[in-house]
Amino acid sequence: MRAGDGSGQRGHTTPRHVWVNVTGSAAYRYAGVLIDWRVDGRGSWEALVVWVDGGGNLKAHAHMGWVAAAHVRPTDDQVD
Secondary structure, eight states, rough: BBBTTSOOSSSSOOEEEEEEOSOTTTTTOOEEEEEEEETTTTTOOOEEEEEEEEETEEEEEEEEEEEEGEEEEOOOOOOO
């Protein structure tokens, strides 16, 4: 994996704001922070993310875990 800082170095990514959706429903996306990437035992990419669901009328819950890359999307405010 290559670092995301444009240096071309091998290494980890810089934490960045992402949308996380582990529900399968387009109506549910949660603000999160992408921490790192890895390839699982089947050769699929996974992202280590922290995200919070709830808030407003619902109690907020923080989560951290490895999720399939398909569940993570960049936010509109990202610059590469």
